[in-house]
Amino acid sequence: MRRSELRASPETAYSLFQSVPVAHLVVDGPEVRPVHPVVVDGLVCWHGAPKGEKAGWVGRSAVLSAHEIVAEIPSYLRHPERACPATTYYRSAEVRGRIVAIDDPHAKLAVLERLLARFQPEGGYRPLSVEDPMYAGAIRALGVYALDGEPVARAKLGQSLSDPDRHAVLEGLWKRGAPGDDRAIESIWQAAPEGASVAPRFRGPRDTRLLTRIPDARVGEAVALVRDEYWNTDWDDAVIAGAMTGSEIWVGAEHDGRLVATARAMTDGSKMTYVGDVGVHPDFRRGGVGSAVMRLLLDHGRVRGTRWTSLRTRDAVRFYERMGFTYATNKPGVVDLILRPTR
Ligand SMILES: CC(C)(COP(=O)(O)OP(=O)(O)OC[C@H]1O[C@@H](n2cnc3c(N)ncnc32)[C@H](O)[C@@H]1OP(=O)(O)O)[C@@H](O)C(=O)NCCC(=O)NCCS
Structure with a gap:
């Protein structure tokens, strides 16, 4: 060779x-x-x-x-x-x-x-x-x-790049957000030589690294972060796991090899993005990790370009308001869809 x-x-x-x-x-x-x-x-x-x-x-x-x-x-x-x-x-x-x-x-x-x-x-x-x-x-x-x-x-996988060049490539891939770019960033990072520095974009607070795509094999760790939250009481682990692995965007944060945050989103890249299952491990809350993960997600190449990003929350309103989210108002004449369970 x-x-x-x-x-x-x-x-x-x-x-x-x-x-x-x-x-x-x-x-x-x-x-x-x-x-x-x-x-x-x-x-x-x-x-x-x-x-x-x-x-x-x-x-x-x-x-x-x-x-x-x-x-x-x-x-x-x-x-x-x-x-x-x-x-x-x-x-x-x-x-x-x-x-x-x-x-x-x-x-x-x-x-x-x-x-x-x-x-x-x-x-x-x-x-x-x-x-x-x-x-x-x-x-x-x-x-x-x-x-x-x-x-x-x-x-x-860019093993021989200098740190600044590797950072530029990783940054560019996240901004582009083409299919597979999120996984490519993780592969490039895993292949980087020992001692390589984490690109600034992916450095989280509290000594965390932000993950651009949580590997499917770690879905159990991600489910554990949100399974007891109020919006998941109707779902078993398999349904939550399927939602995560099936999401186009699924980011997180890890500390010392342990997953401490997860967030996912679906987007059409043009009109709308929907964010779901945002959770930070209790030991890591109120330290900026949740905000860092959300900022990463909102700056994904395909999310950044959408006209609006929505989510539902019961008690984390201030958390999202600090990131620029506001209440959606119901327009006159617009009826909320009545959802029909499919199974
Ligand atoms: C909401 C959550 C994701 C925030 O993550 P985090 O890492 O603690 O957030 P950050 O440290 O980046 O930001 C903290 C700020 O967000 C706001 N915030 C965080 N949690 C909040 C909550 N439960 N209610 C209201 N505001 C909250 C506060 O303004 C806080 O700032 P402060 O500490 O100066 O008061 C995390 O608390 C969590 O996992 N909660 C349980 C699950 C949940 O409610 N998820 C959101 C569902 S839509």
Whole structure:
């Protein structure tokens, strides 16, 4: 690898093969085909139709390659005129080796279960089993393959940028607010070398770091911050969690690796934004954390441009008034919608 700072861990490779919908299989010959990769027991695997052409490739040397664009970085984030800094940040992974056929029915089953979990997570089918007559023949006939090599990964996430350049990129991504920019900021921050400073925009009070996107895996921590609040008494944790992970914007604050604030919003980027589930851990209240998280959210590229931002509150009126929120007045002739539960 020419630039060693781009080298990423094998875990990055496995997680990329586990998350990209399609990877490209280049077979000595040469042949190239898209496949759906899954990782089982450290092997990157894919499947093919019974008697399909992939069955004839067993034993041939091949490369499987996956790529994910994390963010498109425009040049003007780093220089007002020069085009050269324009780039993309990405993760990529490849595995080289010989194609092997997986024949053991239980090993095949593990691959097929993983494929279904990825592409049909909602279920809706009888669990697979090699003993089940509905499946036994299909599992036997289906081709399941893997490459016998070790995967390697590269990640270009601005690791070599100076702190001021990294800050400019992170600031620009938040201001732009394109889909995925919030997650890209977190990835760039996680990949920054040890000792890198937090960009001013994302430094919160009380020694907190503001998160531009709370990872889905931390939804339990975020739910715990608001589940006992008055507006959530009708909802169980799964409903609150679904609202958070399903929100276009979901920011927070962490202190010492612990999530201490959460806030989410839905926006159309033009007319309206709706803010919900704003909560700060009791130990961190009245220290400016809530205001910092709200300021971050309101300055998101797509929220900043909307004509109005609304929310409902019972007793935190002063908190929002300090940020410029005012009471909405009911206009004559306008009737509030009567909501109909859908389930
Ligand atoms: C409301 C909340 C998010 C504010 O977060 P925070 O980190 O404490 O807020 P900040 O420190 O940035 O701002 C504090 C200011 O907001 C106002 N404020 C904060 N909580 C308030 C409350 N419950 N009622 C009225 N005003 C409040 C006060 O003016 C306070 O300033 P002061 O300490 O000088 O009086 C936090 O108190 C919380 O999680 N409360 C419970 C959940 C909740 O009510 N969320 C809002 C639902 S819409």
